[in-house]
Amino acid sequence: MNVGIRFVQIAAMYMLIGAGLGIAMGISHDFTLSSVHAHISLLGWATMSIAGIVYILLPGCSRSRLALLHFWGHNAGMPVMMISLVLYTYGYKPAERTIGAGASLILVSLLMFVVNLYLNGRRAVPVGVEESSRMNTAVGASE
Numbered sequence: 793m794n795v796g797i798r799f800v801q802i803a804a805m806y807m808l809i810g811a812g813l814g815i816a817m818g819i820s821h822d823f824t825l826s827s828v829h830a831h832i833s834l835l836g837w838a839t840m841s842i843a844g845i846v847y848i849l850l851p852g853c854s855r856s857r858l859a860l861l862h863f864w865g866h867n868a869g870m871p872v873m874m875i876s877l878v879l880y881t882y883g884y885k886p887a888e889r890t891i892g893a894g895a896s897l898i899l900v901s902l903l904m905f906v907v908n909l910y911l912n913g914r915r916a917v918p919v920g921v922e923e924s925s926r927m928n929t930a931v932g933a934s935e
């Protein structure tokens with residue numbers, strides 16, 4: 793599995809859900825779920841797509857087992873946190889615990905991402921570096 797591409801693909805789904813919810817809120821003038829919309833857009837679309845792009849740029853990080861822990865943790869935590877947040881927002885207060893569980897899972901998975909970046913980020917040859925250095929040589933040679 794290419795973690796980077798999968799992250800970007802799933803992020804795009806969250807983008808659609810977030811934008812759909814945003815438009816629904818705008819049309820209905822009911823902003824009760826504004827916080828859900830914000831976190832679907834920011835944790836689902838923004839954070840996941842940035843992580844995906846980072847994995848695509850740094851293949852050394854994407855090959856690490858830490859990337860899989862990050863991927864599954866973030867993806868399992870999202871629905872738990874978002875569904876619980878909807879329930880909590882509509883008054884089901886016990887959902888507070890599962891919001892915490894989902895959020896903690898996401899936070900731990902983000903920690904895996906950071907550890908991975910520090911362990912494997914420097915060693916990884918970023919995609920395009922070799923290509924751009926060849927291009928630089930070519931530009932230099934033509935001058």
Ligand code: HEM
Nearest residue numbers: 810811812813814815817818823826829830833834837838
């Ligand atoms: C078609 C796309 C979108 C629509 C129609 C939309 C619509 C909305 C609406 C109606 C609100 C509630 C405003 C209020 O409570 O006064 C809102 C809040 C918010 N939106 Fe969006 N949104 C869209 C995309 C996005 C995206 C892509 C992001 C982030 C990447 C985003 C982040 C936020 C945040 C953080 C808030 C909460 C702001 C706050 O509470 O101060 N939205 N959006």
Ligand code: HEM
Nearest residue numbers: 826827828830831834835838839873891894895896898899
């Ligand atoms: C596990 C991760 C996260 C948790 C547990 C969390 C939790 C929270 C909480 C409790 C609030 C206050 C909500 C309210 O007053 O209704 C909040 C608001 C906010 N958070 Fe997060 N957050 C997380 C990740 C993020 C990320 C990654 C971003 C940005 C990339 C972000 C951006 C915001 C923004 C813009 C607001 C204000 C909008 C709003 O009130 O809905 N959060 N967050």
